[in-house]
Amino acid sequence: MLSLLHHSNLVNLIGYCADGDQRLLVYEFMPLGSLEDHLHDLPPDKEPLDWNTRMKIAAGAAKGLEYLHDKANPPVIYRDLKSSNILLDEGFHPKLSDFGLAKLGPVGDKTHVSTRVMGTYGYCAPEYAMTGQLTLKSDVYSFGVVFLELITGRKAIDNTRPPGEHNLVAW
Template identity: 85%
Template sequence: MSCFPCSGSSGKAGEDAAALSPSPRPSAAKPAPDRSNSRSSSSVRRGGSIPHGPAKIFTFRELAIATKNFRKDCLLGEGGFGRVYKGHMENGQVIAVKQLDRNGFQGNREFLVEVLMLSLLHHPNLVRLIGYCADGDQRLLVYEYMLLGSLENHLHDRPPDREPLDWNARMRIAVGAAKGLEYLHDKANPPVIYRDFKPSNILLSEDYYPKLSDFGLAKLGPVGENTHVSTRVMGTSESH
């Protein structure tokens, strides 16, 4: 896979990358990056720079093969930023591939924020980013595949053969989602304000284990005595 196009500066997204730490203890040593799965890259067009981290870099060809050239029968869902496809890697690993809208500036912005967030934040109740692709104008994110889909699929428009969630499953989902939020708001340093908490962004693995996804709208929270909350989305150079 090619590196990111070198047509933009890192801007404030780079500042966010420097400020954000996955550990609540500033003195904790950072693990060395996995050189086998990552390499240096330049800034994302009109967005900023992607920090070095364990996320793997994929070529567009690899992901096209994994999703059968993004065939309709591999489509898992569609949202405001793009489409999500189910894919199979050559080693048998099942993945979810989010292909962002190539024509949307917001898509580029969300790509940068998603990679930044999920490369630095790690918790059992956050979806795991496996890697990403930035070939030419293509922007794709590769996640672990969540077998049971989103919580929304189990609450609304259920097919006749799908049973409603029982009480134990609902409580497991509620507690797990709350733990993910607690990590973002109280344990990450600096804290991260999720801002997109809804059933479609709570993904479920086996046994209805929940994980939060989609960090494109997240913001940095206040630190120490500073009670100000950033008015801009992580990774952007604009105020909203």
């Protein structure tokens, strides 16, 4: 699927190799790692991201999601938007990565795709988790969780926090 999608905020698939039962995907190198690496469990000598960089990352991730939802045909539901799947190049330019759970979205007059619930706890939209009905709005919920992470610096799920503060959205 990723080979058909091209946008400056999606990681670029350079090539692949299939040899027997072995499969290898080759992506562009993202030297600054993931957004998660810059938000959580920072070493003492590492400065937190400044607000301008955080907002640049949020805007870029939103543009990538907009492309998947509004410009790809048919639309694509990413289904695994989280801080560890937003990779950063040398200028903190964000790119969505890991399309292993992505699904083609509803077409025509359909409002959702029914599927087995997949995704990461803490980022998964509650209505999708309860019904298995996947919509573009499921990704928007996940984006909101990532945005909360960017604003607060907290993890989506953090069991080291006091009771009632484990889940960032509920907090």
